[in-house]
Amino acid sequence: MRGNPYPDGIQFRNFAIHDDTVKELRAATPGTRYARHLNAAGAALASETVLGTVIEHLRLEARIGGYEAAEAARERSEQVYALAARLIGAEPEDIALTESATVAWHRALDAMPLRPGDRILAAASSYVSSALHLFELRRSRGIEVEVLPCAADGTVDLSALADALRRPAALVTVAHVPTSSALIEPVAEIAALTTAAGVPLLLDATQSLGHLPLDVAATGIDLVVGTGRKFLRGPRGTGLLYVSPRMRERLHPPHPDVRGALWQSGDRVELAPGARRFETWENAHALRLGLGAALQETLALGVDTIGRYASGLADRLRAALGEMPGVRLTDPPAGGGAIVTFVRDDEKPAETVRRLRAAGVHLVAVPAQHGRWDLERRGLDAVVRASVHVYNDESDVDALVTALGRPAPRMVRPSSRTDVIVIGAGVHGSSTAWHLARRGARVIQLDRFPDGHTEGSSHGHIRMIRRAYPNPVWDDLVDRAYLAWAELSAAAGVRLLTTTGGLYARPVGEATPGLRGPGCVPVDAVRAAEIFPGLRLGDEFGAIYDPAAGVLDAAAAMRSLRELSLAHGVDRRTGCRVEGWNADGEGVTVRTADGLLRADRLVIAAGPWTGALVPELAGLLRVVRIVNIHIGATDPAAVSAPALGPFSVEVPGAGLLYGLPAVDGSALKIGLDHGPADDPDRPQTPVTAAEAATLLGLARRFLPAANGDVVDSVACRYTMAPRNRFAVGALAGTPQVLVAAACSGHGFKFGPAIGAGLADLALGKQRPDLDFLSPEELGTLG
Template sequence: MNANTVDTAAPPAATRHGALDVASLRAATPGMRHARHLNAAGAALPSLATLSAVTEHLRLESLLGGYEAAEALSARMEEVYGAAARLLGAGPEDIALVESASVAWQRALGALRLRAGDRVLATPSTYVSSALHLLELRESHGIVLEVLPADASGQVDLGALETALRRPAALVTVAHVPTSSGLVEPVAEVGALAARAGVPMLLDATQSLGQLPVSVDELRCGVVVATGRKFLRGPRGTGLLYVGPELRDRSRPAAPDVRGAQWSAAHRYELVAGAQRYETWEASHALRLGLGTAVQETLDLGVERIRDHVTALAGRTRAGLSGVPGIRVVDPPAAASGIVTFLREGEDPRETVRELRATGCRLTTVPASHGQWDLGRRGLARVARASFHVYNSEDDVDALIAFLTERERRRHTAAALALPHPDRAPLTGFAPGPAAVVENPATGSAAVVEKHEPGPARRAGHGGGGGRADVIVVGAGIHGSSAAWRLAARGARVIHLDRFPAGHAQGSSHGRTRMIRRAYPSPVWDPLVEAAYAAWEELELASGQRLLTRTGGLYARAAGAPATLRGPDCEQVDHSRAAELFPGLRLCEGFSAVHDPAAGVVDAAASLAALASLGRLHGVDRRDGCAVIGWRRDGDGVRVETDRGVLRADRLVVAAGPWTGELLPAFAGALSVVRIVNVHIGSSRQHLLQPPLLGPFSVEVPDVGLLYGIPAFDGAGVKIGLDHGPEEDPSMRAAPVTAAERDRLLGLASRFLPAADGPVEEAITCRYTMAPNNRFAVGRLPGDERVLVVAACSGHGFKFGPALGAALADLAEGKERADLDFLSPAAMAGAGEHGRPGDGGATRGARA
């Protein structure tokens, strides 16, 4: 085996030590309510008990004062030393509490007083901070630094260590588990060799303490350094230092402090007897009490049980990832911890992790600059890293593997999906050509699809100027663009018109983001909502891009108001539960909400760009800045007059948004166009306004209206707006956002989004085309079957874009869509009870 191959056999999920109650551990870990946290090797999620220990002491300090609170809980602080000692198999007097593993390392090495010529033997697994300190000591003190080689398994070469110890050495240092892989070093053997040579061993247990057993006697450790934030699940800013009695007797802290020494005379001081000589007086007692709670929880669970659990999950991950095309596991063969590292071929690991985080899987990357003696030696510039703890389950592993598998499937099937759909009949005047076989590399399956010879309009290409098509689509917003793509993908010759230049902001589809959700007031909407989610997935597959990020959503109203929303997997929650779900949203006691776990954010700008690109790929003749003046029936087709000339087609699709009434006078009386204002707001605590701490939301504010918002996303600040506005003439250019409009939204933000304390990053307007009862119309124009319309989406239509595009393509082919009867254009002027999306905007969440 070479250094880049692994044994993928997954260890058993349960052993003689007994399985953990993961469900209970997850329930006691607040962070697992928001995402799949797979970054214990960076900073594990603390438990509720640890959080309470920290906050309770801070509260006590605020009431008594810092010194008085420390005195009151001095007995509990002593228990922290005792718990840490039991974890290491040491005595309380051997333990020092410090701020981090790096601080522990520096104080331990400083006390050794290394001098010129002293040899330090280090393993390739050494962490960056330790390596930097050793390199500095080489430059400033003249120590001799020797980095030991690794064997074929990735572990330190014990033979090379044994040879190196035949000469005098001052220290052997080994990282039990490196930051850069799941490797486990043979520390017992290293400790035995060092002890035989009379050389102290410093064990860096930063990545092992809490997930692997560490016994200072069994491992023959002189020094152990560890952090609290990783596998101990303690707070950041905490760490442990163990120094054995023998080594303490022949080392002195380089900078003694009042905590560790007694100033006994004008020119004399005495060190305290124990390891507290390495501590400083000033420290966070709250954080240390939190660390003590976390260590005790580790002891209560049993390190062996934790080890068995996390290594089983890591083994399952290595085995699963090894079967994903395009993914390479880069753990060395000796990987046996709860850490897994991998790469996606042809992609920067930072992009891989960014995409994973967007799905709710939190991982990180490790650059070679954090482990040059390991990653640099293996020629790896950076790796993606997943790491597991007691709150993780096999579901988390499977979700990670499923996402990476799906990404590969998207990449390999995008080209196949770009061909015309095999089970659709071509429209009138379009003849099928010879068949082709398309193979799906992700699955190995193949499908026979029809190849189509482009007609005249398709040969003309973008802006080709042809005057005849199978279908003319008017409007290049989300619905028109979706319809143009779907029609062209099925073989139709499509001319796509928009009265404004590409990228304009005069309609309803511009801007960065929209929301999507399953929560709707009536079950009649459920099939269309499900179709919308499926259609977004199809668009993602065809474009090779992630366009929809599920975050969960909250839709709030005054507690006494009737509930108008329901849906699959949705639940009613009170304001306290809402605060747990979305800490970034502040609802007072007078509110309740519907939680929709499937709600999410749609990347609107990327979606429109993807649809335009796919349309061009299929031969759509896109003509921006081409206004339609009018249309009429022309024999068996339609005649469309534009400011650039006359066009003809078999069918016409009108998706003109605010200008629908101009083109379809029968709808003019039922429609109104209103001005909507949105602002993106910055924050000094941006994380509180990003998923998972905030998702899409709306709040029905008494005497104000519906406030809606979309979390900070992809570099933009949180977006908010009000779901109503004054009527506006779409023939006039939209006026800029006024100071009064902006200030009104900022006032609501300060009330419901306390973290939205930054400047207005962007202020934009859009237009809603409103219909009675806030419904919309999709179908054939009454009295003219060759004209199709999607209109008046009343502020909640973006989420349905790709699904309605497919519906329009079906209708153009002559298929019936009974599932859309409740949105019949004939019923536009008088929607029935089931045709309503709800009372006012409370169910829309606007610009969704």
């Protein structure tokens, strides 16, 4: 890795994570395509394997029933206990699986025979939910809660703990790593003192499992609670409870059920012999299997390896933040590991997080009420918490530092005016904002939804690009699109276009003209099978082969446009609803839910909401629902390039089937280029079983290697115009207002080129090559 002290990879106990390994881990983590995720201590990104495991079991339940699916997965479900035990040096019978760490905490403490006056000694590192439960136990059972003092380095004062243990105590509880800092408590030393005093120790390992080693047998810890969603990279809604054999003899679950107890006869009940006495019958089997998959991945890579890598990456962040004026690190001296907390002196942590998220850098603010015993003691109202994992690399850290170092956006007062307002943060709006800002224009970009939403049509992992078009009028714009993608790739330092070639098939003898284009050649079904063995066409189909066709990394493109726009000073305001606009002399006034904004020019790239903002186009625009599914394959190579590339097939009676090959660990993607009318003001709904079944049936016909189940699905909205045309340019009568609309399902490939064109027009440059897309001509040309 560049910039770290381990030039050959981060070494630890003969383990190492090298650059290539990190690339593989990133490729196997879908979330890395969309944002810089530095919130592993909140909810880490799951791998494709974990995601697939959960979805696979849910589909099995849907096919054969929940009980039957649980029976089929019984062996794998049992393995989860063994994996969790191996993680912490325990035995499988010592493990109970729960819905969260908090549920595990409650079941452990509620089972303790606590009496009035019993003392519970709690570290200042304790989490808010733990403290709240202790307060309730004080009220309902009369226990005493004592907060242990801290040493100078922020950890539990061991001398004070030893003194406190000279009096009888019922329990000591410590968070291995708190929610509010990177502090790492000296667990072994604390456990030695509690063991010597004969007092049980409850360790909250929520923030440490998966990146800090833990051996309960070696340390003598009695109780451990943890969650699956953080550094273990498991699904939300999973957790675990460890109960030592000696501790089980002292605990009695107050609410046993059929999972944890056997009703022998009459009123005689026998508790389950192991920790499963703390479980309940009903649970999310799919999530637990997903936790098992996450545990397998963690153990295969090695907790020591993960911790060493994450600590090295966090050290890089600490060093960079330590040199930034106005940024203050807030971790105590005993801080370390994968977490870094800080504040920016001129900005509240919640605002810092909001601004960084708008920049595509995801972390979290921790308010004092989530850790008062820690933050209040240190005089902090809140902190910003960043936390890294193995799917992060130095580019994520550098992106955080760069975004943090930018000044807060200058708010435009009602009496002032900016150069251009861009409505919409899809591919066209974001491309336009970037092109304008890099030329020196002051730009405010507005979007009604937060980044990463799925309400429009620019989300998703990959898109198709091709030179093949039915009408030569598109050829120049297609050329510009390829050049624009190369320019964006160079600016972002990321390869966004992979050339694979593409096949576009239709029935032989079809009367209407098909696709054609520079370099494209017609082929029959036999030749098509030689080009793409993964696509099966019958003799009734002919095709056009486009050697320049390829796959666009849409997620990386959107992320790059966001980061480049911010780097050039775009004031991005997501979650800002535009209520309307009106001409203001030679400029424009935009009405938002947050107030009025004024600009010399307005660009409307609002996707499905264009008709509401441009009434004169509303009658020409039709919003439709489009669904895509991703299908697994026993041989992924058979549905990946070069065995398969982008394709489409005009299927009589079904419509235009299109697809993209499996790329970077994702599954084959297919969809139909038509759909029912949709209302963009209603939340997007998931793909239905019937919609998925229709596409899966077509896949079985034309893609024999796609023999797996549906592993993912996504819905989007196309905004269709007559004859599938675009509207790009100034509105009649208001030349200061430009629009990019109705991209009719094939507009993403033109994103950077259309953005450059709109930037030219907004800054007064003539673009006669775009006249055929004038809003006045919408739907009038072939």
